[in-house]
Amino acid sequence: MNIFNKIIDSFNRQKVIDELFDDIKNLDEVLLDKRLAIFKEVVTPKFNEIGLKNWNGKYIWFSDFNEDGIKHVVEYNVFKGFGGSFSFGNCFEYVPTISGKRLVNHRTEKSTKIIYFKRLEGWQNSYEKNKPINPDRISTVNEEKFRKSLNRVLHKNIPKLNKWFAEKNTIDQNIAALLKDIENPVYEIARRVISSEYVLAFLYKQKGDKELAKYWMMEHFKKSSNSEKEKQLILKKIQS
Numbered sequence: 001m002n003i004f005n006k007i008i009d010s011f012n013r014q015k016v017i018d019e020l021f022d023d024i025k026n027l028d029e030v031l032l033d034k035r036l037a038i039f040k041e042v043v044t045p046k047f048n049e050i051g052l053k054n055w056n057g058k059y060i061w062f063s064d065f066n067e068d069g070i071k072h073v074v075e076y077n078v079f080k081g082f083g084g085s086f087s088f089g090n091c092f093e094y095v096p097t098i099s100g101k102r103l104v105n106h107r108t109e110k111s112t113k114i115i116y117f118k119r120l121e122g123w124q125n126s127y128e129k130n131k132p133i134n135p136d137r138i139s140t141v142n143e144e145k146f147r148k149s150l151n152r153v154l155h156k157n158i159p160k161l162n163k164w165f166a167e168k169n170t171i172d173q174n175i176a177a178l179l180k181d182i183e184n185p186v187y188e189i190a191r192r193v194i195s196s197e198y199v200l201a202f203l204y205k206q207k208g209d210k211e212l213a214k215y216w217m218m219e220h221f222k223k224s225s226n227s228e229k230e231k232q233l234i235l236k237k238i239q240s
Contacts (some may be wrong), residue, residue, distance in 0.1 A: 007021060028142040029082060035140065037067050038147065039076070046154050047074060050162040053097050062091065062112050063165075070174065070207070072165040073114045082140045082152035085123045085153070088161055089114040090168055094209050095202040096237065097194060103237055111174070116174060118164070120157055121166055125158035188240050195220050 030038070036058065044055050052061040052074060059076040071091040078084045094161040095115050096103040106113045119127065122135035135152050168174050178200045185196075197220035205213035217238050221231055 022114075023091060029084075030140040030143055034143065035146070038143075038150070042147070042150060043076075043154065046158055047239055050158060052166065054112075055167055056109070057114070060112055062109075065093055065107075065168075066169060068170050070169060070171070070216050071112065072168075073112060074161065075114055076138075077209060079137070084140065085120055085134065085136045086157070087114060087119050088164070089118050090116040092116075092202070092206075094200075094206045095199055098226070098234070101229070101233075103233060116168070116178065116196075117194065120153070121160065122156075124186060127141045170204050171206060175200060178203070191223055191225065193224075195224065201238055210239060 032087055040055075044061065047055075047061040051063045053064070054062050056062075059078075060073060061075075062073040063071050065071045066091060069092055071093075073091050074086055074088045076084055077087055084206070091106050091112055093107050096105045097113065098104075098117070104111070106115065106136040118124075124138070125131065126134040126136075136157065138149045138153055168177055174231075178196045181196045182200070197216045200219060201213045201215075201217035204210075204216060214235070217234060226234070
């Protein structure tokens with residue numbers, strides 16, 4: 001880190017400290033019921049505009065499955081310390097996940113889940129570079145800050161979400177994007193339970209290419225924490 005970046009980083013950290021003291025003085029946390037009422041008023045109409053016409057009444061907005069069995073999803077994630085942000089991605093009719101000792105499909109509205117997972121760009125960048133300021137953080141300190149930060153994050157990211165979803169509408173588009181992600185992986189603190197390789201394996205299975213499906217699942221197993229029983233269960237599904 002050069003001297004200029006050190007100065008900027010120091011300035012931003014002081015800014016976070018100053019904001020923290022301001023938050024303490026003006027703390028009136030937006031609790032769940034109020035949060036959901038504001039989501040219904042502000043967030044749901046915005047996501048509806050980009051095809052996410054369904055809302056589970058809490059933290060997940062999603063489209064219907066398209067002809068390729070792909071559903072676009074946005075989820076609100078709660079942070080420690082009076083805040084949160086949005087993650088997004090795709091859910092697939094034919095990509096199950098492990099739950100206990102069985103594979104669970106995500107074909108119903110109730111079971112909707114982000115399987116191909118992404119964070120908002122500002123959140124991911126602050127996460128990767130350990131920056132003190134997350135430009136995509138939504139404050140729940142009080143209603144004024146909640147509404148202001150929520151509107152700012154939506155205004156900035158709705159076009160980006162719309163573009164990402166438009167470019168991930170087919171199996172082949174998702175395969176291409178996942179291969180790119182594998183070549184240039186994002187920073188993570190821990191390994192993801194659903195890796196890019198795992199999703200890729202099931203997409204190739206859906207296309208009827210069992211050889212590539214097995215190859216990518218074995219790549220997933222190289223860095224996964226799946227038990228031997230889970231591995232055999234997944235492989236059986238991949239090869240069926």
